[in-house]
Amino acid sequence: MHVRRVRAGLKGWGGVGAMAVVCALALTFVLLLPLVGQHHDDGAGLGGPGLATGDQMRAENCTDPEKQTLPPSAADGATIEAIKNRTGEKRKLIVGVDQNSYRWGYRDPNNQGSALEGFDIDLVHRIAQDILGDPNAVQFKAIPTNERIPAIKDGRVDMIVRTMTINCDRLKDVAFSAPYFKTGQQVLAPKSSTITGYNSTLAGKRICTAASSTAYIKLDEDKKAGRLAASVDISTTVPNQLDCLVRLQLGEVDAVVTDGALAASQAAQDPTVELKGAPFTTEYYGVAMRRDADDMVRRVNQILVGYSGNGWQASYDTWLSATLGKDASASRPPAPQYLRTS
Structure with a gap:
């Protein structure tokens, strides 16, 4: 019953309007x-x-x-x-x-x-x-x-x-x-994106991660080691993962990298995005x-x-x-x- 209520409350949500409501609620409740x-x-x-x-x-x-x-x-x-x-x-x-x-x-x-x-x-x-x-x-x-x-x-x-x-x-x-x-890092991007996973399709793309997260550490290490294209922009970091979804919806980044378990929940909040490719770490x-x-x-x-x-x-x-x-x-x-x- 509870899950159905949540689904009903979120049905039809997506895009910037949806996250504006979510973020407004988050800002209100943080004061509590x-x-x-x-x-x-x-x-x-x-x-x-x-x-x-x-x-x-x-x-x-x-x-x-x-x-x-x-x-x-x-x-x-x-x-x-x-x-x-x-x-x-x-x-x-x-x-x-x-x-x-x-x-x-x-x-x-x-x-x-x-x-x-x-x-x-x-x-x-x-x-x-x-x-x-x-x-x-x-x-x-x-x-x-x-x-x-x-x-x-x-x-x-x-x-x-x-x-x-x-x-x-x-x-x-x-x-x-x-x-x-148990989870693993995955890529979250718009369904219409040409990105297919954690691979060469990320070249030239802007990626958002949470500051101090294992996702950012992995991206940074792979760029330095040449396992990730040098043109991948990983400069966008935010305090909380939800902020990455907002950046994605605003078009400020092309993809999000985070734990697959969290990425799946973000995809559930916005039907215009999806997980791209399989997990590429085990955590x-x-x-x-x-x-x-x-x-x-x-x-x-x-x-x-x-x-x-x-x-x-x-x-x-x-x-x-x-x-x-x-x-x-x-x-x-x-x-x-x-x-x-x-």
């Missing part, structure tokens, strides 16, 4: 969330001290980053105890999320109260239920793509659940849970936390073990089956491995 704080290099607040040299060495030498996490445990440690000791209205899990990613973390204007909802939001509620005994004991903070790691290091949030890809470079700054979703989303919050990492991994068998599929069916297909096997991560020992 706490302001994103400023970056502090001293790591004040929840962030604690900076990353130790030994941790940097381990991250720099990492392989299979999705496996570089701690074994699961239900035990409470200092990090979790500090959260549980919050009192009154402050006794909540503080989580950085997106509010503009359709079906992942967004506000549906068709629903009363327009509460945040989506696949990532379901996972946040499960984590809050396990740690604090209340799925709604959450303070959501809207965090742009390029602010995800600073928000953790500065202590503005306890964790980030925001379609965040696990990779070795990010492991220098934050810790990740085991993967909870895994994880919950990001402080590098020294070992007890939290272990606890989230324990939660994910249960969630994989009871909750994950129901959430996929509700939010993602309409855009990614009823068969969820391509989106399920492999059985977790826990190679990090300290």
Whole structure:
């Protein structure tokens, strides 16, 4: 029923007019969330001290980053105890999320109260239920793509659940849970475009990516290595992925490169665009936390073990089956491995 209401609300949308409404709603609702704080290099607040040299060495030498996490445990440690000791209205899990990613973390204007909802939001509620005994004991903070790691290091949030890809470079700054979703980079472009995928048809085209995203890193590396035509323009970067779709609709860029799971949701918002070609990377989303919050990492991994068998599929069916297909096997991560020992 809920999915049908969303479809009805979006039916016929497309082009600049549609996104003007979406962006206006996003701008309105961002005022309802706490302001994103400023970056502090001293790591004040929840962030604690900076990353130790030994941790940097381990991250720099990492392989299979999705496996570089701690074994699961239900035990409470200092990090979790500090959260549980919050009192009154402050006794909540503080989580950085997106509010503009359709079906992942967004506000549906068709629903009363327009509460945040989506696949990532379901996972946040499960984590809050396990740690604090209340799925709604959450303070959501809207965090742009390029602010995800600073928000953790500065202590503005306890964790980030925001379609965040696990990779070795990010492991220098934050810790990740085991993967909870599998995806890959894809190209999104108008249906009428001559672009056919991540190939030579991108030559001379303007590509939009989110700042600090794995998409931009991949494009930049491939251009420098000669795997991508030198004429491809990757200078357009934006704070949030939804901004790329707006740029595409305004004709300011020719294509968007982002995670296929996000690109499929953007295509669902605008019937004039489509995915071009197959995914050209394999990536895994994880919950990001402080590098020294070992007890939290272990606890989230324990939660994910249960969630994989009871909750994950129901959430996929509700939010993602309409855009990614009823068969969820391509989106399920492999059985977790826990190679990090300290």
